[in-house]
Amino acid sequence: MNLRSSALKKLVLCSLLCCAIPLLAAIPCEDLAKLSIPGATVSSAQMIPAGGFAAPPGGGDVQLYAKLPAFCRVATTLKPSDDSDIKIEVWLPASGWSGRFQAVVQGAMAGSIPYSLMAPALAAGDATAGTDTGHQGNNAEFMPSHPEKLIDFAHRAVHEMAEKGKIIIATHYGSAPKRSYFNSCSGGGRQGLANAERYPEDFDGIVAGAASWNSMRMDAARVAVNLMVNRTPESAIPQAKYTLIHRAVLQACDALDGVRDGVIENPTKCRYTMKELLCRGGDASDCLTAPQVESANLLLSPLRHPTTGAVLFEGHLWPGSELGWSALASAQPLRNALTRLANITFHDSSWNPHQFNIATDVELADRVDKGLLAAARVKHFETPGMGI
Numbered sequence: 001m002n003l004r005s006s007a008l009k010k011l012v013l014c015s016l017l018c019c020a021i022p023l024l025a026a027i028p029c030e031d032l033a034k035l036s037i038p039g040a041t042v043s044s045a046q047m048i049p050a051g052g053f054a055a056p057p058g059g060g061d062v063q064l065y066a067k068l069p070a071f072c073r074v075a076t077t078l079k080p081s082d083d084s085d086i087k088i089e090v091w092l093p094a095s096g097w098s099g100r101f102q103a104v105v106q107g108a109m110a111g112s113i114p115y116s117l118m119a120p121a122l123a124a125g126d127a128t129a130g131t132d133t134g135h136q137g138n139n140a141e142f143m144p145s146h147p148e149k150l151i152d153f154a155h156r157a158v159h160e161m162a163e164k165g166k167i168i169i170a171t172h173y174g175s176a177p178k179r180s181y182f183n184s185c186s187g188g189g190r191q192g193l194a195n196a197e198r199y200p201e202d203f204d205g206i207v208a209g210a211a212s213w214n215s216m217r218m219d220a221a222r223v224a225v226n227l228m229v230n231r232t233p234e235s236a237i238p239q240a241k242y243t244l245i246h247r248a249v250l251q252a253c254d255a256l257d258g259v260r261d262g263v264i265e266n267p268t269k270c271r272y273t274m275k276e277l278l279c280r281g282g283d284a285s286d287c288l289t290a291p292q293v294e295s296a297n298l299l300l301s302p303l304r305h306p307t308t309g310a311v312l313f314e315g316h317l318w319p320g321s322e323l324g325w326s327a328l329a330s331a332q333p334l335r336n337a338l339t340r341l342a343n344i345t346f347h348d349s350s351w352n353p354h355q356f357n358i359a360t361d362v363e364l365a366d367r368v369d370k371g372l373l374a375a376a377r378v379k380h381f382e383t384p385g386m387g388i
Protein backbone atom coordinates (compact mmCIF):
# COMPACT_ATOMS: atom_id res chain seq x y z
CA MET A 1 0.00 0.00 0.00
CA ASN A 2 1.57 3.28 -1.02
CA LEU A 3 1.32 6.46 0.98
CA ARG A 4 -1.31 8.04 -1.25
CA SER A 5 -3.74 5.11 -1.20
CA SER A 6 -3.26 4.79 2.55
CA ALA A 7 -4.10 8.47 3.00
CA LEU A 8 -7.05 8.06 0.68
CA LYS A 9 -8.51 5.23 2.71
CA LYS A 10 -8.05 7.12 5.98
CA LEU A 11 -9.68 10.13 4.47
CA VAL A 12 -12.69 8.18 3.18
CA LEU A 13 -13.05 6.45 6.53
CA CYS A 14 -12.96 9.83 8.24
CA SER A 15 -15.53 11.19 5.79
CA LEU A 16 -17.83 8.29 6.37
CA LEU A 17 -17.57 8.11 10.11
CA CYS A 18 -17.49 11.66 11.25
CA CYS A 19 -17.14 14.14 8.40
CA ALA A 20 -14.45 15.70 10.58
CA ILE A 21 -12.75 18.87 9.43
CA PRO A 22 -9.95 19.42 8.64
CA LEU A 23 -9.37 16.35 6.55
CA LEU A 24 -6.10 15.11 5.16
CA ALA A 25 -4.48 16.48 2.05
CA ALA A 26 -6.56 17.05 -1.04
CA ILE A 27 -6.64 14.23 -3.60
CA PRO A 28 -5.99 15.03 -7.29
CA CYS A 29 -8.84 14.62 -9.74
CA GLU A 30 -7.69 11.48 -11.53
CA ASP A 31 -7.02 9.70 -8.22
CA LEU A 32 -10.70 10.02 -7.32
CA ALA A 33 -11.28 7.11 -9.72
CA LYS A 34 -9.67 4.89 -7.07
CA LEU A 35 -11.93 6.15 -4.33
CA SER A 36 -13.63 3.43 -2.31
CA ILE A 37 -17.06 4.36 -0.99
CA PRO A 38 -19.41 1.69 0.36
CA GLY A 39 -22.45 1.34 -1.91
CA ALA A 40 -20.82 3.33 -4.68
CA THR A 41 -18.56 2.65 -7.64
CA VAL A 42 -16.58 5.51 -9.14
CA SER A 43 -16.45 4.76 -12.86
CA SER A 44 -14.34 7.71 -13.99
CA ALA A 45 -12.63 10.87 -12.81
CA GLN A 46 -11.06 13.20 -15.31
CA MET A 47 -10.11 16.84 -15.72
CA ILE A 48 -12.18 18.69 -18.29
CA PRO A 49 -10.41 21.76 -19.69
CA ALA A 50 -12.21 25.11 -19.86
CA GLY A 51 -14.93 24.92 -22.54
CA GLY A 52 -14.07 21.27 -23.16
CA PHE A 53 -17.25 19.54 -21.97
CA ALA A 54 -19.28 17.89 -24.73
CA ALA A 55 -22.80 17.14 -23.59
CA PRO A 56 -24.56 14.12 -25.10
CA PRO A 57 -27.29 14.77 -27.71
CA GLY A 58 -30.22 16.53 -26.08
CA GLY A 59 -28.02 17.66 -23.20
CA GLY A 60 -28.76 21.34 -23.68
CA ASP A 61 -27.37 24.38 -25.42
CA VAL A 62 -23.72 23.87 -26.39
CA GLN A 63 -23.06 27.56 -25.67
CA LEU A 64 -23.84 26.81 -22.05
CA TYR A 65 -20.87 24.47 -21.82
CA ALA A 66 -18.49 26.47 -24.02
CA LYS A 67 -18.15 29.06 -21.23
CA LEU A 68 -17.47 26.62 -18.40
CA PRO A 69 -14.19 26.82 -16.50
CA ALA A 70 -11.96 23.77 -16.08
CA PHE A 71 -13.35 21.17 -13.71
CA CYS A 72 -12.92 17.66 -12.40
CA ARG A 73 -15.69 15.37 -13.65
CA VAL A 74 -16.46 12.34 -11.50
CA ALA A 75 -18.98 9.73 -12.61
CA THR A 76 -20.32 7.31 -10.01
CA THR A 77 -22.93 4.58 -9.75
CA LEU A 78 -24.77 4.16 -6.44
CA LYS A 79 -26.47 0.99 -5.28
CA PRO A 80 -28.39 1.43 -2.02
CA SER A 81 -30.50 -1.65 -2.91
CA ASP A 82 -29.82 -4.74 -5.01
CA ASP A 83 -31.99 -3.34 -7.80
CA SER A 84 -30.66 0.22 -7.61
CA ASP A 85 -28.64 1.72 -10.45
CA ILE A 86 -28.34 5.41 -9.59
CA LYS A 87 -25.98 7.40 -11.80
CA ILE A 88 -24.53 10.60 -10.43
CA GLU A 89 -21.91 13.00 -11.65
CA VAL A 90 -19.98 15.39 -9.44
CA TRP A 91 -18.31 18.39 -11.00
CA LEU A 92 -15.54 20.10 -9.04
CA PRO A 93 -14.19 23.51 -10.09
CA ALA A 94 -10.45 23.28 -10.77
CA SER A 95 -9.95 26.67 -9.12
CA GLY A 96 -11.97 29.26 -7.27
CA TRP A 97 -14.27 26.81 -5.49
CA SER A 98 -16.93 28.80 -3.62
CA GLY A 99 -17.00 26.30 -0.77
CA ARG A 100 -20.61 25.50 -1.65
CA PHE A 101 -22.19 22.27 -2.84
CA GLN A 102 -25.19 22.62 -5.14
CA ALA A 103 -27.12 19.45 -6.07
CA VAL A 104 -29.65 19.37 -8.91
CA VAL A 105 -32.04 17.03 -10.72
CA GLN A 106 -34.27 17.30 -13.78
CA GLY A 107 -38.03 17.78 -13.46
CA ALA A 108 -40.75 15.35 -14.54
CA MET A 109 -39.46 11.76 -14.34
CA ALA A 110 -35.78 12.79 -14.64
CA GLY A 111 -33.97 9.77 -16.13
CA SER A 112 -30.82 11.57 -17.25
CA ILE A 113 -27.91 13.46 -15.72
CA PRO A 114 -29.03 17.13 -15.59
CA TYR A 115 -25.99 18.63 -17.32
CA SER A 116 -27.81 21.83 -18.27
CA LEU A 117 -28.54 22.48 -14.58
CA MET A 118 -25.08 21.50 -13.38
CA ALA A 119 -23.43 23.94 -15.79
CA PRO A 120 -24.76 27.16 -14.17
CA ALA A 121 -23.95 25.81 -10.72
CA LEU A 122 -20.36 25.12 -11.79
CA ALA A 123 -20.14 28.50 -13.51
CA ALA A 124 -21.09 30.09 -10.17
CA GLY A 125 -18.06 28.43 -8.59
CA ASP A 126 -19.99 25.69 -6.82
CA ALA A 127 -19.14 22.04 -6.65
CA THR A 128 -22.22 20.47 -8.16
CA ALA A 129 -23.81 17.06 -8.45
CA GLY A 130 -26.63 15.72 -10.60
CA THR A 131 -28.38 12.37 -10.79
CA ASP A 132 -30.61 10.47 -13.19
CA THR A 133 -32.57 9.44 -10.02
CA GLY A 134 -31.97 5.76 -10.69
CA HIS A 135 -33.47 5.02 -14.09
CA GLN A 136 -32.93 5.91 -17.72
CA GLY A 137 -35.52 7.86 -19.69
CA ASN A 138 -38.02 10.56 -18.74
CA ASN A 139 -40.86 8.12 -18.09
CA ALA A 140 -42.11 5.61 -15.51
CA GLU A 141 -41.68 2.53 -17.67
CA PHE A 142 -39.18 1.06 -15.21
CA MET A 143 -42.22 0.25 -13.09
CA PRO A 144 -44.03 -1.96 -12.13
CA SER A 145 -41.34 -4.60 -11.78
CA HIS A 146 -38.79 -2.43 -9.95
CA PRO A 147 -40.25 -1.13 -6.68
CA GLU A 148 -36.79 -0.28 -5.34
CA LYS A 149 -36.23 2.00 -8.33
CA LEU A 150 -39.45 3.82 -7.45
CA ILE A 151 -38.02 4.46 -3.99
CA ASP A 152 -34.82 5.73 -5.62
CA PHE A 153 -36.82 8.08 -7.83
CA ALA A 154 -39.09 9.17 -5.00
CA HIS A 155 -36.38 10.26 -2.56
CA ARG A 156 -33.42 7.94 -2.12
CA ALA A 157 -31.38 8.99 -5.16
CA VAL A 158 -31.19 12.62 -4.02
CA HIS A 159 -30.20 11.56 -0.51
CA GLU A 160 -27.55 9.22 -1.86
CA MET A 161 -26.27 11.95 -4.16
CA ALA A 162 -25.99 14.34 -1.23
CA GLU A 163 -24.18 11.83 0.93
CA LYS A 164 -21.73 10.52 -1.66
CA GLY A 165 -21.33 13.89 -3.34
CA LYS A 166 -20.11 15.39 -0.07
CA ILE A 167 -17.59 12.59 0.36
CA ILE A 168 -16.20 13.13 -3.15
CA ILE A 169 -16.02 16.89 -2.66
CA ALA A 170 -14.30 16.60 0.70
CA THR A 171 -11.87 14.04 -0.65
CA HIS A 172 -10.88 16.21 -3.59
CA TYR A 173 -10.52 19.54 -1.80
CA GLY A 174 -9.47 18.28 1.60
CA SER A 175 -12.35 20.05 3.26
CA ALA A 176 -16.08 19.53 3.36
CA PRO A 177 -18.47 22.03 1.74
CA LYS A 178 -19.23 24.99 3.97
CA ARG A 179 -22.82 24.95 2.80
CA SER A 180 -24.85 22.43 0.82
CA TYR A 181 -27.91 23.26 -1.26
CA PHE A 182 -30.49 21.52 -3.41
CA ASN A 183 -31.97 23.49 -6.29
CA SER A 184 -34.56 22.00 -8.66
CA CYS A 185 -38.05 22.44 -10.06
CA SER A 186 -41.29 20.56 -10.65
CA GLY A 187 -40.56 16.86 -10.12
CA GLY A 188 -37.22 18.06 -8.77
CA GLY A 189 -39.06 20.43 -6.46
CA ARG A 190 -41.02 17.48 -5.09
CA GLN A 191 -37.77 15.64 -4.52
CA GLY A 192 -36.49 18.67 -2.63
CA LEU A 193 -39.50 18.57 -0.32
CA ALA A 194 -39.19 14.81 0.06
CA ASN A 195 -35.56 15.24 1.01
CA ALA A 196 -36.38 17.90 3.61
CA GLU A 197 -39.02 15.58 5.01
CA ARG A 198 -36.91 12.46 5.18
CA TYR A 199 -33.27 13.57 5.33
CA PRO A 200 -33.20 17.07 6.86
CA GLU A 201 -29.48 16.79 7.53
CA ASP A 202 -28.57 16.58 3.83
CA PHE A 203 -28.84 20.26 2.85
CA ASP A 204 -28.59 23.65 4.52
CA GLY A 205 -31.07 25.08 2.04
CA ILE A 206 -33.51 23.74 -0.54
CA VAL A 207 -34.97 25.55 -3.52
CA ALA A 208 -38.08 23.48 -4.32
CA GLY A 209 -39.45 25.32 -7.35
CA ALA A 210 -42.97 24.59 -8.66
CA ALA A 211 -42.99 21.41 -6.60
CA SER A 212 -45.41 18.72 -7.73
CA TRP A 213 -45.73 17.82 -4.06
CA ASN A 214 -48.79 15.57 -4.34
CA SER A 215 -47.80 13.95 -7.56
CA MET A 216 -50.07 10.93 -8.00
CA ARG A 217 -53.29 12.66 -6.92
CA MET A 218 -52.35 15.58 -9.16
CA ASP A 219 -51.74 13.24 -12.09
CA ALA A 220 -55.11 11.60 -11.57
CA ALA A 221 -56.77 15.01 -11.46
CA ARG A 222 -54.99 16.04 -14.64
CA VAL A 223 -56.29 12.99 -16.48
CA ALA A 224 -59.78 13.48 -15.04
CA VAL A 225 -59.94 17.12 -16.11
CA ASN A 226 -58.72 16.21 -19.57
CA LEU A 227 -61.41 13.55 -19.95
CA MET A 228 -64.10 15.93 -18.72
CA VAL A 229 -63.10 18.70 -21.09
CA ASN A 230 -63.02 16.22 -23.97
CA ARG A 231 -66.23 14.44 -22.92
CA THR A 232 -67.81 15.16 -26.33
CA PRO A 233 -66.42 16.58 -29.59
CA GLU A 234 -68.44 19.74 -28.87
CA SER A 235 -67.07 20.27 -25.37
CA ALA A 236 -63.40 20.52 -26.37
CA ILE A 237 -62.19 24.12 -26.51
CA PRO A 238 -60.30 24.91 -29.74
CA GLN A 239 -56.85 26.24 -28.87
CA ALA A 240 -57.54 29.26 -31.05
CA LYS A 241 -60.10 30.37 -28.45
CA TYR A 242 -57.63 30.43 -25.53
CA THR A 243 -56.57 33.96 -26.51
CA LEU A 244 -60.22 35.08 -26.62
CA ILE A 245 -60.82 33.74 -23.12
CA HIS A 246 -57.55 35.15 -21.79
CA ARG A 247 -58.31 38.63 -23.06
CA ALA A 248 -61.79 38.54 -21.50
CA VAL A 249 -60.40 37.39 -18.15
CA LEU A 250 -57.70 40.06 -18.23
CA GLN A 251 -60.25 42.72 -19.09
CA ALA A 252 -62.25 41.73 -16.03
CA CYS A 253 -59.47 41.11 -13.51
CA ASP A 254 -56.17 42.73 -14.52
CA ALA A 255 -56.92 46.03 -12.76
CA LEU A 256 -58.01 44.36 -9.48
CA ASP A 257 -54.41 44.63 -8.27
CA GLY A 258 -54.33 48.35 -9.07
CA VAL A 259 -52.19 48.07 -12.20
CA ARG A 260 -53.40 47.22 -15.69
CA ASP A 261 -50.23 45.47 -16.82
CA GLY A 262 -51.41 42.17 -18.27
CA VAL A 263 -50.80 40.35 -14.97
CA ILE A 264 -53.46 39.24 -12.49
CA GLU A 265 -51.44 39.51 -9.32
CA ASN A 266 -53.90 37.64 -7.12
CA PRO A 267 -55.99 35.31 -9.30
CA THR A 268 -57.97 34.10 -6.27
CA LYS A 269 -59.73 37.49 -6.33
CA CYS A 270 -60.81 37.07 -9.96
CA ARG A 271 -64.44 36.03 -10.29
CA TYR A 272 -64.89 36.10 -14.04
CA THR A 273 -67.98 34.26 -15.31
CA MET A 274 -67.40 32.40 -18.55
CA LYS A 275 -71.09 32.80 -19.40
CA GLU A 276 -70.23 36.29 -20.58
CA LEU A 277 -68.55 34.67 -23.58
CA LEU A 278 -71.56 32.51 -24.48
CA CYS A 279 -72.42 32.60 -28.19
CA ARG A 280 -75.74 34.31 -28.87
CA GLY A 281 -76.18 32.43 -32.12
CA GLY A 282 -74.22 29.43 -33.37
CA ASP A 283 -70.58 28.64 -32.68
CA ALA A 284 -68.21 31.41 -33.75
CA SER A 285 -64.57 32.33 -33.26
CA ASP A 286 -65.39 35.20 -30.89
CA CYS A 287 -67.54 33.29 -28.40
CA LEU A 288 -67.93 29.98 -26.56
CA THR A 289 -70.69 27.42 -27.03
CA ALA A 290 -72.50 26.22 -23.91
CA PRO A 291 -70.41 23.01 -23.68
CA GLN A 292 -67.23 25.09 -24.10
CA VAL A 293 -68.33 27.44 -21.31
CA GLU A 294 -68.80 24.41 -19.08
CA SER A 295 -65.34 23.10 -20.01
CA ALA A 296 -63.71 26.46 -19.30
CA ASN A 297 -65.33 26.50 -15.87
CA LEU A 298 -64.16 22.94 -15.23
CA LEU A 299 -60.57 23.93 -15.97
CA LEU A 300 -60.72 26.70 -13.36
CA SER A 301 -62.53 24.69 -10.69
CA PRO A 302 -61.58 22.06 -8.11
CA LEU A 303 -62.07 18.50 -9.32
CA ARG A 304 -65.17 17.05 -7.67
CA HIS A 305 -66.47 13.54 -7.20
CA PRO A 306 -69.09 12.97 -9.92
CA THR A 307 -71.83 11.87 -7.52
CA THR A 308 -70.98 13.10 -4.02
CA GLY A 309 -69.53 16.44 -5.08
CA ALA A 310 -66.63 16.03 -2.67
CA VAL A 311 -63.48 17.88 -3.70
CA LEU A 312 -60.98 15.34 -5.03
CA PHE A 313 -58.31 17.89 -5.97
CA GLU A 314 -58.12 21.64 -5.56
CA GLY A 315 -57.96 23.32 -8.93
CA HIS A 316 -54.51 23.77 -10.35
CA LEU A 317 -55.40 26.39 -12.94
CA TRP A 318 -56.26 29.96 -12.06
CA PRO A 319 -57.71 32.88 -14.04
CA GLY A 320 -54.90 34.22 -16.21
CA SER A 321 -53.56 30.76 -17.11
CA GLU A 322 -55.65 30.42 -20.27
CA LEU A 323 -52.79 30.66 -22.78
CA GLY A 324 -51.30 27.50 -21.23
CA TRP A 325 -54.48 25.43 -21.16
CA SER A 326 -53.30 23.09 -23.90
CA ALA A 327 -51.19 21.25 -21.29
CA LEU A 328 -54.34 19.88 -19.64
CA ALA A 329 -57.08 20.45 -22.20
CA SER A 330 -55.64 19.18 -25.48
CA ALA A 331 -56.89 15.98 -27.08
CA GLN A 332 -54.61 13.73 -25.00
CA PRO A 333 -53.85 13.87 -21.26
CA LEU A 334 -50.47 15.23 -20.18
CA ARG A 335 -47.70 12.75 -20.94
CA ASN A 336 -46.15 12.89 -17.47
CA ALA A 337 -49.50 12.14 -15.86
CA LEU A 338 -50.15 9.28 -18.26
CA THR A 339 -46.81 7.55 -17.77
CA ARG A 340 -47.11 7.70 -13.97
CA LEU A 341 -50.72 6.51 -13.82
CA ALA A 342 -50.14 3.75 -16.36
CA ASN A 343 -47.01 2.35 -14.80
CA ILE A 344 -47.25 3.22 -11.12
CA THR A 345 -50.99 3.09 -10.44
CA PHE A 346 -52.20 0.49 -12.94
CA HIS A 347 -48.93 -1.39 -13.57
CA ASP A 348 -49.76 -1.48 -17.27
CA SER A 349 -47.69 0.57 -19.70
CA SER A 350 -50.42 0.21 -22.35
CA TRP A 351 -53.18 1.45 -20.01
CA ASN A 352 -55.87 3.41 -21.81
CA PRO A 353 -56.80 6.66 -20.00
CA HIS A 354 -60.38 6.31 -21.23
CA GLN A 355 -60.70 3.48 -18.70
CA PHE A 356 -60.18 6.05 -15.93
CA ASN A 357 -63.03 6.16 -13.42
CA ILE A 358 -63.05 9.54 -11.68
CA ALA A 359 -65.25 8.25 -8.85
CA THR A 360 -62.69 5.64 -7.75
CA ASP A 361 -59.37 6.08 -9.52
CA VAL A 362 -58.29 9.40 -8.05
CA GLU A 363 -58.27 7.80 -4.62
CA LEU A 364 -56.65 4.68 -6.08
CA ALA A 365 -53.81 6.71 -7.59
CA ASP A 366 -53.30 8.45 -4.28
CA ARG A 367 -53.10 5.14 -2.45
CA VAL A 368 -51.12 2.75 -4.65
CA ASP A 369 -47.74 4.46 -4.38
CA LYS A 370 -48.11 4.45 -0.56
CA GLY A 371 -47.34 8.15 -0.43
CA LEU A 372 -43.91 7.78 -2.03
CA LEU A 373 -44.55 10.57 -4.53
CA ALA A 374 -46.26 12.88 -2.08
CA ALA A 375 -44.29 15.22 0.12
CA ALA A 376 -46.68 17.05 2.33
CA ARG A 377 -45.33 16.81 5.81
CA VAL A 378 -42.17 18.91 5.84
CA LYS A 379 -41.50 19.68 9.47
CA HIS A 380 -38.04 18.41 10.40
CA PHE A 381 -36.45 21.09 8.27
CA GLU A 382 -37.99 23.85 10.30
CA THR A 383 -35.01 24.49 12.53
CA PRO A 384 -33.12 27.74 13.07
CA GLY A 385 -30.63 28.50 10.34
CA MET A 386 -32.28 26.23 7.82
CA GLY A 387 -34.70 27.38 5.15
CA ILE A 388 -36.80 26.04 2.35
Ligand SMILES: [Ca+2]
Pocket (backbone or CB within 6 Å): 253, 254, 255, 256, 257, 258, 259, 260, 261, 262, 263, 264, 265
Ligand atom coordinates in the same frame (compact mmCIF):
# COMPACT_ATOMS: atom_id res chain seq x y z
CA1 LIG B 1 -52.55 43.75 -13.05
